[in-house]
Amino acid sequence: MFVSYQEYLHEIANSLQHADYSLTSRRILDFLYDYQLDKNEVIKALSFDIRTRYLQQAQQQESDTQALQLLCEQWLQAVKQLAIPEQQATATSTMVYEAHELSKEYKSRARGFKLEPVSLNIQLGELTAVVGENGNGKTTLLRLMAGELAPTGGSATYFGNDDTDWYTTKGKIAYIPQRTNRWYGTLIDNLHFFCTINGITGAENEDHVHYILFRLGLYQFRNLKWTEISSGYRLRFELAKALMMRPRLLILDEPLANLDINAQQLLLQDLKYLSQSSKNPMGVVLSSQQLHELERNCKNIVFIKQGKTIYSGEQQSFASDRTHNAFEIGGNFSISDLQQQLSSLGDIKIVDSGTVLIINTPLSVDALQLLKVITAHQIPINYFRDISKSTRQLFQKDI
Amino acid sequence: MLKFLVPSFIKNIDKTLVLNYPFWYIVKLHYLLYFTIIMWLISYGVGCMLPINITSYNPEKVTDIWIFVFSVLGVILFCVWMYYLTIYNNEDHFGKFSMWDDTKMLLILVIGINMLMSFSYPMQLRVKNRLANTFTDIELAQQYNDLNLGYKYITSDLEDFQYCGFDLHDNPSHDSIINRESSYYGKQYVYDLTKFNNFTRYDISGNNYLFYDISLFSMTPSLVLKDSIFRKALLSDEAVEKAYSLHTTDADKLKAISKHLNLVNLYNRNHYFEYTAQEYLDNYNHYEKNCTTYFPDAHNIHPQDRRVINYLPDSDVSAYIANIYKAKFTKPHVLLSNYLWFAFYFSFCVSLLIIVFRNNKWQHFLVSAVAFILLGIILGILSLAFGTRSSESKFTTLFLITWGICAVLSIQYYFKKNRYSTVKAVATNLFYICLPFMALIICGYAHDVFGWLKMENEGLTDAFHIAQREIMERTYEDALFLAQLLGIGVFVLVVMPLYKLFFAKQKALPREK
Numbered sequence: 024m025f026v027s028y029q030e031y032l033h034e035i036a037n038s039l040q041h042a043d044y045s046l047t048s049r050r051i052l053d054f055l056y057d058y059q060l061d062k063n064e065v066i067k068a069l070s071f072d073i074r075t076r077y078l079q080q081a082q083q084q085e086s087d088t089q090a091l092q093l094l095c096e097q098w099l100q101a102v103k104q105l106a107i108p109e110q111q112a113t114a115t116s117t118m119v120y121e122a123h124e125l126s127k128e129y130k131s132r133a134r135g136f137k138l139e140p141v142s143l144n145i146q147l148g149e150l151t152a153v154v155g156e157n158g159n160g161k162t163t164l165l166r167l168m169a170g171e172l173a174p175t176g177g178s179a180t181y182f183g184n185d186d187t188d189w190y191t192t193k194g195k196i197a198y199i200p201q202r203t204n205r206w207y208g209t210l211i212d213n214l215h216f217f218c219t220i221n222g223i224t225g226a227e228n229e230d231h232v233h234y235i236l237f238r239l240g241l242y243q244f245r246n247l248k249w250t251e252i253s254s255g256y257r258l259r260f261e262l263a264k265a266l267m268m269r270p271r272l273l274i275l276d277e278p279l280a281n282l283d284i285n286a287q288q289l290l291l292q293d294l295k296y297l298s299q300s301s302k303n304p305m306g307v308v309l310s311s312q313q314l315h316e317l318e319r320n321c322k323n324i325v326f327i328k329q330g331k332t333i334y335s336g337e338q339q340s341f342a343s344d345r346t347h348n349a350f351e352i353g354g355n356f357s358i359s360d361l362q363q364q365l366s367s368l369g370d371i372k373i374v375d376s377g378t379v380l381i382i383n384t385p386l387s388v389d390a391l392q393l394l395k396v397i398t399a400h401q402i403p404i405n406y407f408r409d410i411s412k413s414t415r416q417l418f419q420k421d422i
Numbered sequence: 423m424l425k426f427l428v429p430s431f432i433k434n435i436d437k438t439l440v441l442n443y444p445f446w447y448i449v450k451l452h453y454l455l456y457f458t459i460i461m462w463l464i465s466y467g468v469g470c471m472l473p474i475n476i477t478s479y480n481p482e483k484v485t486d487i488w489i490f491v492f493s494v495l496g497v498i499l500f501c502v503w504m505y506y507l508t509i510y511n512n513e514d515h516f517g518k519f520s521m522w523d524d525t526k527m528l529l530i531l532v533i534g535i536n537m538l539m540s541f542s543y544p545m546q547l548r549v550k551n552r553l554a555n556t557f558t559d560i561e562l563a564q565q566y567n568d569l570n571l572g573y574k575y576i577t578s579d580l581e582d583f584q585y586c587g588f589d590l591h592d593n594p595s596h597d598s599i600i601n602r603e604s605s606y607y608g609k610q611y612v613y614d615l616t617k618f619n620n621f622t623r624y625d626i627s628g629n630n631y632l633f634y635d636i637s638l639f640s641m642t643p644s645l646v647l648k649d650s651i652f653r654k655a656l657l658s659d660e661a662v663e664k665a666y667s668l669h670t671t672d673a674d675k676l677k678a679i680s681k682h683l684n685l686v687n688l689y690n691r692n693h694y695f696e697y698t699a700q701e702y703l704d705n706y707n708h709y710e711k712n713c714t715t716y717f718p719d720a721h722n723i724h725p726q727d728r729r730v731i732n733y734l735p736d737s738d739v740s741a742y743i744a745n746i747y748k749a750k751f752t753k754p755h756v757l758l759s760n761y762l763w764f765a766f767y768f769s770f771c772v773s774l775l776i777i778v779f780r781n782n783k784w785q786h787f788l789v790s791a792v793a794f795i796l797l798g799i800i801l802g803i804l805s806l807a808f809g810t811r812s813s814e815s816k817f818t819t820l821f822l823i824t825w826g827i828c829a830v831l832s833i834q835y836y837f838k839k840n841r842y843s844t845v846k847a848v849a850t851n852l853f854y855i856c857l858p859f860m861a862l863i864i865c866g867y868a869h870d871v872f873g874w875l876k877m878e879n880e881g882l883t884d885a886f887h888i889a890q891r892e893i894m895e896r897t898y899e900d901a902l903f904l905a906q907l908l909g910i911g912v913f914v915l916v917v918m919p920l921y922k923l924f925f926a927k928q929k930a931l932p933r934e935k
Contacts, residue, residue: 129935167932170930170932171932171933172932172933172934172935173840173841173842173931173932173933173934174932188927189840189927189930189931189932190513190516190926190927190929190930191516192930193516193930194516194517206509207505207509208509208510212440215440215441216440216444216447216510217515217517219440219441219442219443219444219447219517220444220512220515220517220518220519221517221518222518224441224442225441225442228441228442229441268515268516268517
């Protein structure tokens with residue numbers, strides 16, 4: 024689960040080889056932080072220099088990356104010469120959250136919404152996605168997990184501790200709601216303050232704040248206030264604030280909603296890496312409608328439909344007992360044409376989901392076979408996705 | 423907002439505090455001290471520049487507008503301070519805190535609010551100081567002496583200025599004559615200047631001339647010590663009488679009148695004197711010669727005897743000189759116990775509200791405030807509806823019952839809490855906010871309703887019971903004082919730390935929706 028020293032270096036060298044300086048510079052900082060190399064002034068200066076230069080280049084859209092490449096190689100050389108002991112995960116237990124038959128009923132709600140009993144486990148270093156249609160109980164579940172809401176039934180254990188002192192527990196949970204509350208003062212003041220109240224003081228405070236600011240690419244915005252930033256950056260600011268408390272459980276409600284596609288992928292990638300930090304690992308839970316992005320990055324999936332948990336478990340295990348395969352396909356053709364051209368595949372069923380068609384095939388037909396038939400018939404497709412193991416299947420067209 | 427006014431050393435302090443001492447970063451005491459010192463300097467400067475002189479009849483007219491300006495600045499800074507106090511809060515983010523944080527915060531708030539209230543003090547003290555330094559102590563005493571030693575000869579209307587007669591058929595007391603009590607008007611009087619051996623003299627305690635009474639330099643126990651230069655130089659009543667007896671010739675009297683008039687002239691530079699010193703002396707001699715016998719219709723004295731009318735603005739001079747005297751020898755109002763009690767209770771109550779606000783979500787603070795007001799109204803109505811004998815004690819009874827219910831709910835909530843309850847949170851706020859004053863209220867209630875340390879006045883004739891009653895009254899006053907100290911002391915040192923833990927944990931409790 025946690026990235027080892029050798030894996031880190033391999034990953035950094037690999038990303039450098041592909042000239043992915045965004046990832047390289049971020050992982051260099053992660054490495055610095057995880058292996059506490061900030062005492063080594065040369066490595067520290069080099070690491071921050073790499074990230075600063077990358078951010079400057081990205082901002083100015085410069086394509087000359089030679090200097091950056093050189094710096095990264097220098098860094099790799101310098102690090103390889105160090106005798107770095109393997110870092111062990113600091114957490115004694117990997118269990119972050121365990122819910123058993125947790126339920127919530129809003130008596131005052133006119134429609135009398137009820138979240139049916141749900142059981143789930145969250146482990147350190149794992150991303151868990153809560154998916155479902157709007158108004159089906161995702162936020163309710165996240166708020167229950169964050170200790171914002173009192174459950175109507177069931178029980179929950181945080182960090183393997185049965186006796187919940189809510190103040191201490193919540194000090195280890197960072198919850199970022201969909202609509203973040205307004206905060207006051209500059210970002211850097213807030214970050215320093217958050218650090219201090221969580222016991223990180225003095226030089227360590229400054230280092231930690233700098234690390235987060237650079238790591239999340241917020242350094243240039245450090246003196247801005249809430250009103251001076253876009254909603255996309257507000258989320259990053261919230262994330263930065265949350266990371267100040269070194270949480271063990273990070274809960275984000277619809278974090279991808281206001282982000283462009285690049286920012287979405289960057290955030291998910293960051294969450295994945297940050298959760299796997301050997302110094303401060305955490306369990307991450309997030310809700311979103313961006314199914315495919317979530318499924319690519321999250322280990323666990325919780326699917327809620329009208330308050331009922333349809334699925335809760337590993338993403339890889341989803342639909343392992345399925346009776347058919349399903350594929351999304353888009354292009355300039357009609358259902359009847361497609362039906363006719365794919366008839367050789369046996370009993371297939373095609374449903375129009377609105378923007379794309381969903382083809383349900385027998386288990387014996389996999390994506391490769393289907394694509395072969397499509398190619399053979401020269402069907403003009405512009406979109407194809409295998410959703411056989413995706414919770415996408417659970418979304419049905421209601422209207 | 424006030425960034426451009428903040429020097430770099432304050433920003434450096436800010437940085438150090440935010441990195442190491444979150445509590446002190448939140449309270450922003452360094453900013454408060456900095457701005458208070460600036461305001462004090464400005465205030466002192468204003469006090470130096472305000473156009474005052476010995477004829478500043480009422481310096482408050484000059485300082486009032488500035489007191490208002492400094493008060494507004496104080497309120498603005500208070501609002502800014504409150505803004506910073508509320509935007510950073512450890513417990514909102516489940517950070518580290520100490521159980522003594524609220525106690526420390528209360529202390530700082532009380533000091534801070536008093537500092538904000540003090541912006542105009544240097545100006546007021548400087549004005550007082552400037553006025554006090556107009557004359558030396560000996561000069562001022564001499565002026566009082568000059569006024570007194572010439573006053574007897576500056577006669578005008580008998581009724582207004584030389585009323586020293588009394589009803590022959592009555593037996594008025596000496597004080598009644600001196601004080602010209604109105605009950606003697608309309609009766610028959612004797613105006614006998616030979617008996618003019620007591621008069622309302624210019625007096626340093628002159629209660630008639632309290633021009634500083636409003637707020638600036640309230641009259642206080644005199645700071646003039648018995649052996650001070652001023653006291654030694656000031657002629658006593660006996661000394662004045664003796665000095666008068668030494669005025670045997672017209673020349674002596676004329677000299678005394680001239681000194682008096684010169685002093686009037688000093689303070690009333692533009693005053694037009696209708697009469698010369700010699701004319702005042704002639705007038706006095708006329709009265710002394712003619713008004714020695716019984717006047718059957720003295721109240722409507724013969725026009726011939728009305729020699730001088732509207733002679734000089736006596737009270738203005740008295741006011742001016744009294745102002746200087748008070749500026750010299752009275753305590754500034756900021757040191758008066760009344761003011762200090764007011765300042766303490768005001769700042770304590772405001773601080774308490776701020777602490778409750780910080781310990782709650784603003785919505786629940788608002789609900790608590792509304793509940794407090796509504797409960798007050800409801801209890802008032804109920805006490806009127808049920809109270810036949812004493813609505814006030816009924817109100818207190820109902821209030822104590824309500825507070826007791828809140829206390830039970832709060833303590834129950836304190837020890838058994840696993841989810842947030844708005845009702846119990848509001849009850850806790852009501853219980854908490856009344857707590858420092860409860861010892862005092864309970865003492866008063868026991869006194870009024872159960873007769874604790876109380877003895878009825880009616881029917882007490884013998885000295886023993888009267889003395890006993892007085893002792894009880896004094897014991898009760900002591901008990902009230904002790905109740906105030908104990909109530910607030912126990913609250914600040916015991917309840918606040920315990921409830922700090924409670925309030926912090928309450929913030930973390932899961933809610934129903």
